[in-house]
Amino acid sequence: MAELLLDLKDFIQERKKFWLTPMIAMLLLLGALIVLAQGSAVAPFIYTLF
16 A cells, blocks of 8 residues: 555656646545444444545
């Protein structure tokens, strides 16, 4: 996972695709939210956001 993130960082810096940074950050945050919400009591409240 860390190698993938380092490769993405290198790609963004080399190709000057800085507009990808917010999209990648949002995808990582949404993924983390889904993983954390699977087994918790907060899950019903998170699902109402979407």
